[in-house]
Amino acid sequence: MKDVTTDPDEESTYECFACGAVTRATSPIECPECGADMRNREIPVE
Structure with missing residues (x-):
């Protein structure tokens, strides 16, 4: 599984x-x- 990085200031769905x-x-x-x-939705659910 690939790690997901998110920018806290960026809008997410x-x-x-x-x-x-x-x-x-x-x-x-x-x-x-x-x-x-x-x-x-950008963070996978296991």
Whole structure:
């Protein structure tokens, strides 16, 4: 598996665990659609 490096000042794509909404932000946020946790799509889920 390849290590992923991210720039904390760069926007990343986040996806909601609950409803699947996708948005761009510079830090982890709460889903604007349902309020659930979001994951950074650039970081692999094992």
